[in-house]
Amino acid sequence: MPDRSGFETTVSHTGFTSFSCRFSGFDEATATLHVELIEQGRYGYPHWFEFEFDLDCLPMSPPDVITVSLGNAGASQYRNGWPGYRPYVERAKGWIRLDEGGTYQDGVFQFRVPLVGRRLRVAWYEPYDLNRMHRAVLGNAHEDTVRVTMEDDGFVCVEAGDPALPAVVLIARQHPGEVISSFFAEGLLDTLLAREGVGSEFFAQHSLVVIPIMNTGGVRRQLHRMDEAGIDYNRTWGERSAPTPVTRVRKLLEDGRSIRLFADIHGDEVSQVSYISYQFGRGTGDRDREPLTGFLSQLTDNCGHPVHVWETPSFARRFARALVRQRRLLIRPGLMADRYVARTLPCLSLTYELSAAEVTPDEAIRQGRRFATALAEMALHRVG
Ligand SMILES: [Zn+2]
The missing domain is CATH 3.40.630.10 (Zn peptidases)
Known part of the structure; x- marks a missing residue:
């Protein structure tokens, strides 16, 4: 929901927390987490994503690998950068880059993340706050x-x-x-x-x-x-x-x-x-x-x-x-x-x-x- 400054912050019962993305569903059959970029319209140029997902909130025992699907990746002006792009994931010792590149098709960017622990935190690039x-x-x-x-x-x-x-x-x-x-x-x-x-x-x-x-x-x-x-x-x-x-x-x-x-x-x-x-x-x-x-x-x-x-x-x-x-x-x-x-x-x-x-x-x-x-x-x- 929009906060006072007009931005959406998604912190939901699904265990999903992000400023840049919203949760749009979890498909148990394919272990796919569906998310969408928020920065659009007035704020223009969506591309950055960063979110945290609490795996204890899943209705099933966590799979070994989860697929993240960025449903509106095609809204990015830089969509030519999606094919093969390797996002970053946080591990116990810090951020690492995923070994496997993502795929981009019909405006959707998808990438696979091997799960370690009960918490998933991924981003387009290693965050620097x-x-x-x-x-x-x-x-x-x-x-x-x-x-x-x-x-x-x-x-x-x-x-x-x-x-x-x-x-x-x-x-x-x-x-x-x-x-x-x-x-x-x-x-x-x-x-x-x-x-x-x-x-x-x-x-x-x-x-x-x-x-x-x-x-x-x-x-x-x-x-x-x-x-x-x-x-x-x-x-x-x-x-x-x-x-x-x-x-x-x-x-x-x-x-x-x-x-x-x-x-x-x-x-x-x-x-x-x-x-x-x-x-x-x-x-x-x-x-x-x-x-x-x-x-x-x-x-x-x-x-x-x-x-x-x-x-x-x-x-x-x-x-x-x-x-x-x-x-x-x-x-x-x-x-x-x-x-x-x-x-x-x-x-x-x-x-x-x-x-x-x-x-x-x-x-x-x-x-x-x-x-x-x-x-x-x-x-x-x-x-x-
Ligand atoms: Zn620049």
Whole structure:
């Protein structure tokens, strides 16, 4: 039933608990749990699912394997990501990825989960909530040079190093369901803020600003793309009345400090590869472009999971392409963070999309670490 904020929370006598899904039945003959995504209509872009099911509520003894059937999976804009996708399940020692991929047919996504214990908890990706983010941030805030700002809405901004030095600014989770980006941010923070390691090289040349979770309201509500008001943060960067977290970051970017690099981290629901789309902001000098280009090429090399890097096409090129393909989705209204920054500041501005299908949480943390190491190496070369 809808609660006061208009959201449905399903906690029912069936033993099913979720913000993102509703229970729609259990078929004893096939041991199939039928659920549906809630985020629709006004809230748009359903895809994230996360729920808990108490097996003691079954009218039968629990089977060895349960099939989960997501009845309205076809409502997702990212439905091409369902075939073969392997969701996550919680076990006694933590979350693991299912070995077997799901199937997608006639708008229904189904996957099988071997049952262990009396409780089933599954999710599209390993959850990463505000508590984990707070632990990750505070666990790294051991030096005087690390400043953590925490707002009432759970928004956390980590600043480190000498603010007079050019800043690297990284934001994640504009889209709350793209949890993979917070794992990446955690890997980056762990690496740069560690007591020993590459951090000293980085901080000799740069300062750092990281916001691991932008859309805290959407994260609390288990929404996939929007916030509680149905707003897509990453289309509001040009608006005066943008959501508060966006205005906070804009203010920070424009408070007079020098920005060398801006990175907006996302998760891609469909792509089988991770990719970086970058552009240099107006007025970026050649002296700055060279090390930044070297930094980008480091990210494609030396890793088990290839990351494709390309320059963001101009609006005119995207528009022409969309006309040719008649795929209106390519041109969505509203200004994205990376474009906003490139229009405003002379720095490297990039969007990093991690493939949810290919990149596990551990690998996302590793990619965050690698990003941090490449930043430190860029700083080292600037000295030399
Ligand atoms: Zn996104």
